[in-house]
Amino acid sequence: MTVFGRLGERAKILLGYAIGFASMFVLWHVASVYLVSSVLFPPPTRVFVKGYELARDGVLGQQIAISMQRILIGFVCGSAIGVPVGLAIGSFAAVRRVLEPYTEFFRFIPATAMITVAVIWFGIGEGSKIFLIIYTTVFVVIVNTAAGVGAVAPNKIRAAQSLGANRAQIFLFVALPATVPYILTGMRAAMGNSFITIIAAELIAANAGLGKMIWDARLFMLVDQIFVALVVLGLLGFVTDRLFRWAIYAFAGRFSPIT
């Protein structure tokens, strides 16, 4: 019996995370202080102090808010478009045949390749960012949602038919809930894409945001500030992904083998 054995599941998870993160910072510290020892690779303590200063001045919070707002708006819009389209593709062969060229074509044009076009079309402000997040979200959500509809066990549909459900009821009470785990999985992947896309877009063309913060810091060799932004990105991504995992579990995870 290990030390872990006596703890509850939740405590085990938290303890694991705590150890994982702590070891990450220890490794970082050792690497920056003893192995590299360069101003170009600041130790965690310096980064935390810098992060605290930026947070105290309100700069950090503002940049986070700007980037997260862009992600959130684009992500919500992209999912709101992607889910119904995915459901339609998964439910009707005719719709699938017509729309498949779109999904299969644009899937391979990454959002980062669209940055220049987006800026030309929608300017350097919010428009281009939100467009890019929608773009990067919508196809992943469509593909996963459609796959989810296709993966509903035929016996679930047949059982509903034999229990007297009509087509609309089968869609609403069987196909849709059975697809929820796939939708959430697609949205989770889209959220990862959104982080990549927003930073790339803000690095290349933006007047604010975490990506812009990294780019500006580079100009003045503020390596500490770059690291603050990187750590914040990691944490934001980690937290949002946990939230998704939790949602998948709460809605469907415990009933369905998808994680």
Place this chain on the structure above:
Amino acid sequence: MALVRLSAVSKVFRSLQGRDYVAVRDFDLEIEAGEFFCLLGTSGCGKTTVLNLVAGFERATTGSVEIGGRAIEGPGADRGVVFQGDDSLYSWLTALANVEFGMRMRGIKRGDRQDRARRYLDLVGLAGQDNKHPSELSGGMKQRIQIARVLANEPEILLMDEPFAALDAQTRGVMQQELLKIWRATGKTVLFITHDIDEAIILATRLGVMHAGPASKLKGVIPVELGDHERDRTADRFIGVYRQVHAMIREELAIATRQTA
């Protein structure tokens, strides 16, 4: 008049390559109201096809499939289906909500349908498991939910497609006895598909043996006139029936084995 009647039924499946596969041909069967009919056959003999035709999941290529004198056009609440696997259960719903499903679709009031659903959960031995989700229950319990779900919908006939085939031998034995008890309590008509001779004899009032596929039909039908205490593998009369059925199915088994093994 028979409750279910299949006459001169054939079912042809066409593969993607355009080849035809005749599953059943000239298939005749009549099931009387209140009987427990077991359809017994080797794997690939088309017995599930027969069930799917009665369920309305498949349409006959030729011939007629009727229930209560009406032609079967598609699936309907008058024919409840219990599937072999648990993938027909709604994993996002509780046991109770699964059993309520049919009534909910028909707009029965929440209170009424919950009462009825609980009664049927009790009947299948799942009292107190209302709020469990299927993933929290064992294979046997999941099949009990399926049976309760179908019974709660009060169909004219229960169509059971090897419902216990995926269970371990011990659970299967228990479920067979439970099903007999439920059948006696409710008096429902049952069409039960199986490839297990023992199971067919334990359950059936009449059993039909199918020829090996393809283009299968009924080879013969025999009544199983056993008392409750004789529905036991060790009873002399049980063994007598077993020999009779085994003699019928032996050649078919040999044919099926040559085809598939």
